[in-house]
Amino acid sequence: MPTPKKNRPARPATLADVGRVAGVSAMAASAVLNGARTSSRISDETRARILKAAGELEYRPNAAARALANRRMDTLGVAAVIDGAEVNHYFLDVFNGVLAAAAAHEQNTTVFSLHNWGDDARRLRTFCDGRIDGLILVAPTLPAEEAVLPSHTPFISIHANARLPGVINIETDEERGAFEMVKLLIAHGHRRVMHIAGPTGQLGPERRVRGYRRALAAAKLPTPPELVLVSKSFATEDGFAAMREWLRAHAGDRLPTAIFCANDGIAIGAMQALAEAGLRVPDDVSVAGFDDSLAARICVPQLTSVRQPLRAMGSRAVELLLARIDHKLPASTPSVVFPVEVVSRVSTRPPLGPDRLVPGR
Amino acid sequence: MPTPKKNRPARPATLADVGRVAGVSAMAASAVLNGARTSSRISDETRARILKAAGELEYRPNAAARALANRRMDTLGVAAVIDGAEVNHYFLDVFNGVLAAAAAHEQNTTVFSLHNWGDDARRLRTFCDGRIDGLILVAPTLPAEEAVLPSHTPFISIHANARLPGVINIETDEERGAFEMVKLLIAHGHRRVMHIAGPTGQLGPERRVRGYRRALAAAKLPTPPELVLVSKSFATEDGFAAMREWLRAHAGDRLPTAIFCANDGIAIGAMQALAEAGLRVPDDVSVAGFDDSLAARICVPQLTSVRQPLRAMGSRAVELLLARIDHKLPASTPSVVFPVEVVSRVSTRPPLGPDRLVPGR
């Protein structure tokens, strides 16, 4: 009796199976089905037989066996904090760039999610145990004693908050972004410009403060100390808290006419605190953010912000990491700096009339 | 001359290396270092020697070799559209749940990013080639002819937009969420409630419309056809476009007092269109969304929405997928339905005074 389906094995077909059905060796099947390079060695007739057999047997390469033989997982890791509210947009943009480039190079991407860099730095090491060929660190804030990373794994960082020895960092010209933003506000006619800075001790926030100060100095404007606040984190809640507290403490004082915030999250928090105090953006105060995250476009009013090419940075990280894995990169390759760009939206405008006062209670 | 560092090999240490240094077999080293189960067979003294040798040699298991021997990659795949603006928040919540559960089970998570389900369905199949043990489909909208998925890979779907044979679907009671939301608006005193529906032909949007209609019917309120709009997609732009067009077409007509939108993105778009027309939320119109995404909390005013336990759903997907991989799940396991919950914020309030009219030009 004919049993056409019966010879389909319970386990997935291997190259040996394909070879057997096609009447050739497993090696020939390998050349045709998996090895692009050597496949030219096989005659067209044989190749056709092999392809046919593979189709019938539903052959699929075994990724593990291939990885073992090639000493290469074809898998890149991405380590990031992705459960914090404010990192989300940032991460997704970067991640989309990583995924696109990884797919273009036929690499898998596996994600290692940290709760925070301080506590999870050690866990990170266990991730470098051979399941990935290299690792991209997204906005790492590694404690100094963990900065020396496992030498057997190639790393690339994006927006690292401290230097990591031997790791190429992909960053942006944040100081310039802040400078251009504040310069624009000044060009609009603003003279009292507040800055709500990000958490202290990190490279990014510090660069943004520097750009802010430099722009004021360039316009020969003073920087009153009471106009520089610090938010505890990049989260909306903390921006809200910083702004609200300042408004309480300065009831009756002159309001700034513009507020430049260290990121969009803080800016949105500040807008919420201003709304609570009965102040309107941009009529009473202009507000600007940084990152041009999705949040900047969905908040009402839409937020003027500083765009960073996050997606392109994610893709570049993949390119550099692959080059490093293949030892095509000199050990001392310098950092890569991407440009930034001010994006104007409705949350900023030239000041209206005379300076306003902070509403009292 | 003493050369303590010299015997460190260029290639990573293997179990055989560890065994050699410790004076035992590779198998004993395997039992101690990798196999939790069988490790009890080794004496404490030997175990200590092996551990010491592994430390000195910086032994790390080779993931590929282990996967090959175990016939198991210990890797789960996640397939989703993640470059569309509006899926981002939704995806990240689900993904965080997936990552947490995967980490708890010591599984890696690799992401397969689709541009859209229609075009990439075939590419999806190549992803099921042995590099993953199973795949989670996030909000799939597979064309009917692709609904039959490769039989060698176990699947779980979340919020599937059409039935997939043999795939357990994790979903929420969307109809009830819509019903409860509209019921709440009615309880606030709203009588003219608009609905901006999501894209047609998908399960989710249809369920939300049904809940809306059922709530109106339950309150014996009519559903004027002109109060049900359809947004082309879940994106903010399309919500904006739908609302704006309606406002233009209905200048001078009575405004609804509340608008229930099929998701937060559409709701935010609607709020932007209302703002453009000089209408204020919630004083002139209440607006409610669905999903309770991060966007709902960062938009101004913060959005009343329907929360779905996305994170928990992501975790559950991992649990079910692992059970299916281990053949611990009967083939005909039914869908899993999670509850939803209305979250009230400032974008909704009881109507103020008499009905307003749509501003003319």
Add this chain to the structure above:
DNA sequence: CTGAAAGCGCTTACAG
């Protein structure tokens, strides 16, 4: 143009 052999580094029975 094609094949037989060895090896990637691990684990799982099977012996002792």
Add this chain to the structure above:
DNA sequence: CTGAAAGCGCTTACAG
């Protein structure tokens, strides 16, 4: 309690 052998499915020299 411990070890020698075989095998997971692929690829890479090396022969013919």
